[in-house]
Amino acid sequence: MPSHTSRRAVLKGATTAGVVGVAGCLNLGSGGDSDAENQTALSVPTLEFTFFARMQNAFEAVTDERDDLGGSFYDAGNSQEQQVSDLETPISQGVDFIMVAPITAEGISPVVQQANDADIPIVTIDRNISEGDIATYVASDNVALGRRSMELCRGFMTDLADKDQYNVVELQGTQGASTTNDRAEGGSNAVDSADDLNLLDSQGADFSTEEAVSVMEDFITSHGDDIDGVYAHNDLMALGAHQAVQSADVGDIAITGIDGSEAWVQEIQDVDHYGTLAQLPEEMVRKSVDYGLQAADGEDLDDYYQIEGLEVTSENAGQYLDDYF
């Protein structure tokens, strides 16, 4: 049957081409010096977020710089199951330590157990786990970041106008995410401790610029000129708030975010009442490598190392961009 054959041939050819293409894109087999003295692995939830992409770059930079360290990088593509499979490989290879930013607090418990059994120290970065033994946990404190971002926003509002009461609106992240809860808690702590700060409204915009534009438009419809400032749980939403404020013609509104993303910091450069609290994924990776090596040597570590967020305003925005991008 000739038609059958040709169809199969087409499928076969297409599959081969696809596999070769995908392998090419994924750059399989990459990841540092495979015969170095110390071996490690870094697994992140998803490269969709620039934050984790910066971790990947930092990881590659560290393994390139250091002759005594090699390792592999894993992107779980936001699939918990994938992350578990990803971690099984370095464990079976017997690496010296593992760094992981878990997708959920519970999801990687089985592999953590495997690593514990194999005596491989685990360093959690950015997000922690709920069960199992880890060497240490390296992260920013999201409650502190939220509080500082809200305080930064208050500072800008007092610079812009002299009032008895300043009204701020809050753009929350994805509902239920621990980052959202922590940053909301930090924000409300700051509101509670300041007499002149009033939280006017609060809505979720899913950490997305597009959602934030819509929600901010609705804030402006409801509250109009009453809004003095916006506290966004991340920079992408701050960017959206800026977009809505610009087209609505409501005067100067202070906007602060969290993360320190390149796009938002470039906006900050030109506007004195915009700012952010930068998280430093590069710093997190470098510190985690240091702690991981110490743990592999059998040294005792603290349970938690905090990476301080960096306050970025128009004054140091240029320097920040030069340093990190």
Add this chain to the structure above:
Amino acid sequence: MATESTSTPNSISDYISVQTLGRYGPVLGLVGLYLFFALNTANFFTYPNQLNLLRQVSIIGILAIGSTFVILCAEIDLSIAEMMEFTGLLIASLATGGLLSSAVPIPVAILAAFAAAIVLGGLSGFVTSRFGVPSFMTTLAMLFLADGFGQIVSSNRPIIGLPDALLWLGSGSTFGFPNIVIAFFVLLALSQFVLSYTRFGLYLYAVGGDADAAELMGINVKMVRMGVLVLSATFTVIAGIVMMGRIGSATPNMGSNLLLPPIAAVILGGTDLFGGKGNMIGTLIGVLILGSLSNGLNLMGVDPAGQLVAQGVVLMVAVLANVLGDD
């Protein structure tokens, strides 16, 4: 069948049956939502807020138009959100010089995105129609492909500093009316025209209603199936362009919440998920139901958790009405 119970209504219960209520469910639901929000908020029914609402639904709307063609044909396109992301990022990185050594003119960048969309949509369509792989699977594969391509062309970074000409369609306005809304309505009208008055539109309903019968009638079913997926991919480029104007940048996750709302809007608007029945007016109504719900709840100051609950309830009722209206 000699007697059809619905042929001559002769009592009031024939007019107000569950089916009639169901058939007009989407319109009734929309009117109900409008009444509710108009009574419960100060600003919902004002002209500026209605403009806001239309601006807010236009991107979902443009994607939903493309999905309407696909769903009418009893297919589904799961790749729209990621395709929009990819084509948008492609245009942005070409136009800002991030991808090639120098920035290319905007029309060239846009043409490149259309070409990429037609090739990728054509690939989904070809595999679907030629090999009989369900479009659910081919477009799922395309979702991953487009996501990956988007990350590659953007190096996974938001792209800012886009040229003004590129932002015009999404952020500018003509005679005080937002361009993004005009684009949505023009596309909606053109698409309804295609459905009502062209041979392609006729064939689409025939293939969606009964592909085997359509084939026997001499309709090139493969071409129609491929056509709708190419068409849907083409709409994602326009959605990508207006998206960039709306958010002033192109971000690698700008499509993250847009996979399901356009499909939900199409179904809410009364288009049969199994093909053959529906139109663009229904899609407009579905899009407005989704949009007024979120806009109205924001204005009422309902907290984020309450919004999710309210959205779930309204969607459930709307879908129920939709199915009941299906006879």
